[in-house]
Amino acid sequence: MTSQPAETNSGPLGPADAFVFFGATGDLAYKKIFPALQALIQRGQLDMPIIGVAKSGWRLEELRARARASLAENGGVDEGAFAKLSQQLGYVDGDYNDEATFVQLRQRLGNAAHPLHYLAIPPSLFATVAGGLAKSGCAEGARIVVEKPFGRDLESARALTRTLHQHFPERAIFRIDHYLGKEAVQNLIFFRFANTFLEPIWNRHYIDNVQVTMAESFGVQGRGKFYDEVGTIRDVVQNHLLQIVALLAMEAPSRRDQDSIRDQKAVIFKAMRPLDAGSVVRGQFRGFRQEAGVAPESTTETFAALRLFIDNWRWADVPFYIRAGKCLPVTATEVLVTLTRAPQAAFGLVGVDEPNFLRFRLSPHVLISLGAQVKAPGEAMVGEPVDLVARHQSAEASLPYERLLGDALSGEAMLFTRADAVEAAWAVVEPVLGQAAPLAFYAPGTWGPPEAERMIVPDDGWHNPAEAPMPAKTASP
């Protein structure tokens, strides 16, 4: 049984009146939360108590110093905004197993009736903290924000949801997939549904295949133990990349409310055919087993290439190729939608047999372009490819966490993943978790194992994203 989203149509929650974050002295708070809080203060969106909770034996002054260090390292300190942050900041130091921690938190919350509780802590602590919040009255009227991983397979994802549902209704649970907060991903949805010219071709009749590549040129960056337990399919395919596929493939939401888009995504996740071992190649970069925290005989993948089908009328037989990995030649996430070729090279034109494509560069820059053919200047009827660039932006307009936390504070759940979609996405990858699919090795700095090029390969080959996002040649008016 799939968990049903409770109260999905009861509308947004309305604004929160306090921001509480568990794991306040940890890594996620340092890298992402403090910079997002400063940005929200700059935008005037965080005029409320901000309370950090952790068990570090710290005092408030130490948390303030940590906040300053975090900002200095991640984007810079805005003294005005930092002064406000310092003044609004409170700190509760205590064990999550100790009721007194939550009693103290409730006192600190004062009159706040709709606190947001952000669990920037390992999932193994979710049940304890959710229980502590409920018992102390902190869960009443509250919402809870949790980070991926949402389980490590279908069963554990369901168990996690059951645990959270004991104390919070589904509409009060905000599951962060930071990819959904990216400007480029917002652009992708907008471009798809704001342009009618796409709709007639956005189907199996005109789309030959779709490729989604998430390449990272770095390795596991000291997270060897975590990564060895997780692997690429759990780390980024089940969530970030299937989310991208869902946004590319879903039907247009019919209303503007937050659940219309989430309903359409859930339909697509459920239409994805579960993967089988023959549709996946797993790779491991040479040297992974020597990383600190990684088992010497580890069979965890640091690369995956897979072919996915969506069993509905729009997408039947259109392969969606997904590739992700560490230690690849570049850091870039890109979607390439390749259209079918022209049926004939009319009048013997040279160069018109190249297919058109749409490229969505999602990271680290935003680029949307349409690959077309034009006649090369000169006597001969010879074509040359050009990129018609619809959007090229070199930096994120706002940080994903700033957008997502701002939405969670105002009660807007559209960019957060719902229990039914999370579970349906786990059902897609479940058959190839662990060692079901073959593992091959690759040299760091290459595009994964040669097996990926042999076994899971689009008809016209993999398109490797370039380091520089700007196309070599663009059309001029």
Ligand code: BG6
């Ligand atoms: C995280 C993964 O969810 O996303 C990491 O755990 C990955 O392994 C990261 O590196 C990539 O996100 P971004 O936004 O830095 O491209």
